[in-house]
Amino acid sequence: MAALCENLGVNEAGHLTFAGQDTAELAKQYATPLYLLDEDRIRKNCRAYTEAFRAYFPAGSRVLYAAKANAFAEIFRIVQQEGLGADVVSCGEIYTAKKAGFDLSNAYFHSNNKTDEDIRFATENGVGCFVAESEEEILAIAQAAAARGIRQKVMLRITPGIDPHTYEAISTGKVDSKFGVAIETGQADAVTALALAQQQLELVGFHCHVGSQVFDEDVFERTAVVMLEFLASFRDHYGYTAKELNLGGGYGVRYLPDDPSYSLSEKLRQLSAVIGKTCEKLAYPQPAILMEPGRSIVADAGLTLYTVGTVKRIAGYKNYVSVDGGMTDNPRFALYGAIHEVVSASDALAPRTFRCDVVGRCCESGDVIRTDVLLPETVQRGDLLAACTTGAYNYSMASNYNRVPRPPIVMLSGGKSRVAVRRETLEDLVQYDL
Numbered sequence: 001m002a003a004l005c006e007n008l009g010v011n012e013a014g015h016l017t018f019a020g021q022d023t024a025e026l027a028k029q030y031a032t033p034l035y036l037l038d039e040d041r042i043r044k045n046c047r048a049y050t051e052a053f054r055a056y057f058p059a060g061s062r063v064l065y066a067a068k069a070n071a072f073a074e075i076f077r078i079v080q081q082e083g084l085g086a087d088v089v090s091c092g093e094i095y096t097a098k099k100a101g102f103d104l105s106n107a108y109f110h111s112n113n114k115t116d117e118d119i120r121f122a123t124e125n126g127v128g129c130f131v132a133e134s135e136e137e138i139l140a141i142a143q144a145a146a147a148r149g150i151r152q153k154v155m156l157r158i159t160p161g162i163d164p165h166t167y168e169a170i171s172t173g174k175v176d177s178k179f180g181v182a183i184e185t186g187q188a189d190a191v192t193a194l195a196l197a198q199q200q201l202e203l204v205g206f207h208c209h210v211g212s213q214v215f216d217e218d219v220f221e222r223t224a225v226v227m228l229e230f231l232a233s234f235r236d237h238y239g240y241t242a243k244e245l246n247l248g249g250g251y252g253v254r255y256l257p258d259d260p261s262y263s264l265s266e267k268l269r270q271l272s273a274v275i276g277k278t279c280e281k282l283a284y285p286q287p288a289i290l291m292e293p294g295r296s297i298v299a300d301a302g303l304t305l306y307t308v309g310t311v312k313r314i315a316g317y318k319n320y321v322s323v324d325g326g327m328t329d330n331p332r333f334a335l336y337g338a339i340h341e342v343v344s345a346s347d348a349l350a351p352r353t354f355r356c357d358v359v360g361r362c363c364e365s366g367d368v369i370r371t372d373v374l375l376p377e378t379v380q381r382g383d384l385l386a387a388c389t390t391g392a393y394n395y396s397m398a399s400n401y402n403r404v405p406r407p408p409i410v411m412l413s414g415g416k417s418r419v420a421v422r423r424e425t426l427e428d429l430v431q432y433d434l
């Protein structure tokens with residue numbers, strides 16, 4: 001198990017352990033379905049970024065946690081303690097961060113469509129920087145800043161025209177993307193010129209995000225070169241020099257034991273070397289570098305526990321194991337075929353010979369956690385299963401479909417556990433119904 005992530009193990013009882021704790025004990029204490037989050041691992045992941053940033057990137061460079069990966073109060077406190085800023089995408093995330101005591105001047109506000117209300121709310125609450133993507137938005141932010149008598153920092157999101165060869169649904173940097181303005185079409189130039197013309201806006205630099213789950217050696221390097229060439233060409237035409245270059249999020253995480261591993265520190269060192277060399281060639285002063293990891297901060301800090309309800313053997317066809325959660329707590333398979341390792345948590349040492357689809361309890365055939373799972377032959381009602389690497393895009397994408405209450409998030413740290421988000425009740429489900 002440790003082959004997937006070092007926070008997984010098995011104890012003498014044959015129970016899966018997570019962050020050094022017995023998952024069967026945790027299931028007994030908190031019930032299932034249950035999200036577990038390994039706080040120590042989150043902090044370790046944050047430090048891998050902050051230490052490499054300190055070592056390799058110029059002063060003013062910073063790491064922003066992409067809150068959409070998993071957003072709730074405690075996570076904002078943790079990443080703030082670790083010295084990260086945040087990338088937020090909605091009033092809901094801004095409000096959550098604020099309630100958690102997060103300093104919103106360290107927040108960057110994304111989204112390809114910020115409403116007038118979003119913009120008002122964000123300026124009122126002192127969000128540090130907007131990442132703008134369109135002419136409409138630049139004018140709306142300038143107007144909101146004028147109404148408050150402030151000068152608002154903005155960055156512009158550019159599509160560098162890079163295809164990182166990951167899933168279509170999570171690839172965002174191509175010219176025809178829904179996000180950003182393209183360099184290739186000249187729109188990036190026009191939008192930048194418009195932003196510079198606004199008295200109420202301070203353009204601090206440029207942003208791009210080419211996709212998620214990126215493993216390829218040189219995707220960030222190629223992206224940085226394209227962006228720096230754009231910055232230099234823009235400077236040559238308009239005389240504007242950017243202070244910040246935000247390269248987005250997206251470093252990959254290992255969902256399966258066969259997925260490649262890499263050294264983040266080494267990747268960032270190489271990236272910094274490419275940036276240094278490119279700036280020198282272009283005679284461009286090195287901008288501060290920002291990155292927005294989400295998944296690589298929280299994914300491998302997460303584990304979801306389920307209890308088996310039924311085992312259905314269809315002789316000559318296939319087998320199903322149904323659990324007490326499903327697409328309501330983890331829609332990633334249904335949404336884009338994402339795969340999580342699924343193992344028995346109550347019998348983690350037994351030979352895995354029973355091939356089955358592990359499915360949820362919702363009224364949808366597509367409600368699948370994973371197909372082609374190997375479990376112990378003896379799997380039966382009451383056994384515990386674990387889906388691994390569920391710290392990102394599980395809780396934050398969870399729903400109440402079929403009026404299923406969302407599971408709690410229990411934080412694990414230093415051998416202790418505590419509830420960070422409580423389990424929803426049936427009463428919670430009807431609270432908006434009049």
Ligand SMILES: *Cc1c(COP(=O)(O)O)cnc(C)c1O
Nearest residue numbers: 066209212249250292293294295
């Ligand atoms: C989704 C997203 C991120 C985070 O991506 P991860 O794959 O979770 O690291 C960062 N920046 C932007 C703009 C995003 O859309």
